[in-house]
Amino acid sequence: MEAYEELLIWAKDRGIILNGVEPRRIPGRGMGIVATKPLEEDETILTVPSTTLRTYETVHPSISRALPKDISIHGLLAADLAFDPSPSAKYRQWNAVCPSRKDMWDYLPLTWDHRLRQFLPRKALELLLKQEAKFEKDWSMVQQSKLLSSGPGKKENKSLEEEDCGTLNKSITRDDYLYAWLLVNTRTFYHETPKTKKFNKDDRMVLQPVADLFNHTSYDPSAEKKEGNKKTCSVAFSPTAFTITTTRPYAAGEEVYICYGNHSNDFLLIEYGFLFDENVWDEVCIDDAILPLLDQAQTHSQSQQQQQQQPPRKVTRRLNERGKKDLKPQASQQQPPKSPKEVLEETGFLGNYNLDPRNPTGCYRTQVALRALAALADSAGPQGEKKFRAFIDYGQDPWEESLEEQAKLNALLAQALKRWSSDAIEKKIRDGLDKLEWREGHEGVVGRECHRGLLSMRWMQVKRMVDRALKELEG
Numbered sequence: 105m106e107a108y109e110e111l112l113i114w115a116k117d118r119g120i121i122l123n124g125v126e127p128r129r130i131p132g133r134g135m136g137i138v139a140t141k142p143l144e145e146d147e148t149i150l151t152v153p154s155t156t157l158r159t160y161e162t163v164h165p166s167i168s169r170a171l172p173k174d175i176s177i178h179g180l181l182a183a184d185l186a187f188d189p190s191p192s193a194k195y196r197q198w199n200a201v202c203p204s205r206k207d208m209w210d211y212l213p214l215t216w217d218h219r220l221r222q223f224l225p226r227k228a229l230e231l232l233l234k235q236e237a238k239f240e241k242d243w244s245m246v247q248q249s250k251l252l253s254s255g256p257g258k259k260e261n262k263s264l265e266e267e268d269c270g271t272l273n274k275s276i277t278r279d280d281y282l283y284a285w286l287l288v289n290t291r292t293f294y295h296e297t298p299k300t301k302k303f304n305k306d307d308r309m310v311l312q313p314v315a316d317l318f319n320h321t322s323y324d325p326s327a328e329k330k331e332g333n334k335k336t337c338s339v340a341f342s343p344t345a346f347t348i349t350t351t352r353p354y355a356a357g358e359e360v361y362i363c364y365g366n367h368s369n370d371f372l373l374i375e376y377g378f379l380f381d382e383n384v385w386d387e388v389c390i391d392d393a394i395l396p397l398l399d400q401a402q403t404h405s406q407s408q409q410q411q412q413q414q415p416p417r418k419v420t421r422r423l424n425e426r427g428k429k430d431l432k433p434q435a436s437q438q439q440p441p442k443s444p445k446e447v448l449e450e451t452g453f454l455g456n457y458n459l460d461p462r463n464p465t466g467c468y469r470t471q472v473a474l475r476a477l478a479a480l481a482d483s484a485g486p487q488g489e490k491k492f493r494a495f496i497d498y499g500q501d502p503w504e505e506s507l508e509e510q511a512k513l514n515a516l517l518a519q520a521l522k523r524w525s526s527d528a529i530e531k532k533i534r535d536g537l538d539k540l541e542w543r544e545g546h547e548g549v550v551g552r553e554c555h556r557g558l559l560s561m562r563w564m565q566v567k568r569m570v571d572r573a574l575k576e577l578e579g
């Protein structure tokens with residue numbers, strides 16, 4: 105019998121109701137949920153009673169007692185999975201359909217060779233570092249707890265709590281915990297109850313059987329009425345159950361999806377280990393294209409200032425009424441004009457510039473940065489700063505009113521994107537595709553082929569987005 109068939113029997117015994125859908129193996133996506141008959145819109149296809157959920161309250165008491173109270177719910181659930189004596193009688197059929205450790209190590213960047221990190225897009229790397237910090241915090245709490253058996257000496261002096269942990273699998277490694285932690289990361293659902301409402305939003309999470317086999321799709325709300333749009337099922341919970349309901353008809357055999365959220369591909373890659381090709385919520389961070397322009401402008405204005413500086417004169421300072429030296433700057437010592445980068449930093453607009461399908465020529469922050477570069481150039485004079493302030497403070501946009509000004513901004517962005525594309529993106533794609541480029545000395549290729557494949561695919565998506573922007577800008 106296939107593992108999913110055993111899961112279905114196990115699920116039925118626990119009151120989980122599947123209506124016209126079943127889990128199936130889907131090429132390239134592990135398991136998924138497929139319609140076994142034609143489905144109407146608004147049909148409840150899955151009901152998962154709350155009694156079947158794995159929550160912070162169902163964690164083995166000896167595990168929750170042994171861990172600090174402030175461990176995240178994510179960390180706690182991962183400990184429950186990792187320390188569960190293997191194979192757990194209670195969850196055997198559920199565990200059996202979960203992705204293997206090899207699957208996780210294939211696609212989740214947290215498990216990859218660290219040398220591959222330099223090939224991640226900037227945003228993806230930021231997300232990965234945050235995720236790593238969360239994991240390390242949880243793991244260090246587990247390490248410091250009494251859950252791990254640490255040395256033979258300890259066994260003779262077992263405390264009551266340790267006795268209690270007797271049935272647990274106490275010799276887990278960092279990788280065992282990481283595997284459990286990543287299972288939790290990729291498979292939990294948001295769940296709010298009067299009790300969890302007291303937690304941080306991130307901690308309102310539960311594991312639910314069968315529902316965790318739905319794959320993700322994103323949908324374009326603007327295409328809702330168009331035929332063939334991929335509108336996803338709705339997920340709802342009540343005190344008694346989770347329900348998943350169709351929002352459009354399905355043909356028998358069609359895969360049925362839910363939506364994990366309006367996530368970019370950098371987010372999907374780091375958190376879930378896959379990339380979604382037609383992702384309307386994708387965005388590409390273009391800081392690596394824009395920040396060098398700002399740095400250039402900064403260096404230019406600094407060197408201009410140095411040139412303009414007079415040779416030091418001997419100044420006899422006036423004494424003020426109290427006999428102290430007057431430290432107010434003299435007219436000739438006025439502050440030099442601020443560079444675009446300084447002004448952007450001051451106004452909170454430095455960095456986090458993005459392209460996305462809805463803003464193919466750059467988000468609002470990008471538009472602010474371009475205007476800062478145009479308005480605060482040395483040649484623009486004090487009028488330039490006024491013009492820029494009017495834009496950010498009052499939304500007045502003289503650039504938009506003049507075709508010539510607009511063309512200048514477009515040219516500036518196009519130039520930055522082209523440079524980034526040829527200096528960095530194309531190199532990343534080449535490196536990713538040509539395995540030889542990944543060799544470090546003679547030690548062999550870095551990372552697995554699937555890791556490099558995902559990275560190259562991501563850079564190709566980035567390039568597509570940049571090319572689209574260039575087409576619009578130069579169009």
Ligand SMILES: C[S@@+](CC[C@H](N)C(=O)[O-])C[C@H]1O[C@@H](n2cnc3c(N)ncnc32)[C@H](O)[C@@H]1O
Pocket residue numbers: 132133134135136201202203211290291316317318319320321375376377378379380
């Ligand atoms: C909640 S699980 C869904 C079931 C999963 N496919 C399985 O085999 O158990 C989430 C994981 O499914 C995979 N996944 C979900 N949606 C996907 C998609 N659209 N394309 C590829 N993989 C997807 C990713 O590996 C993700 O981490």
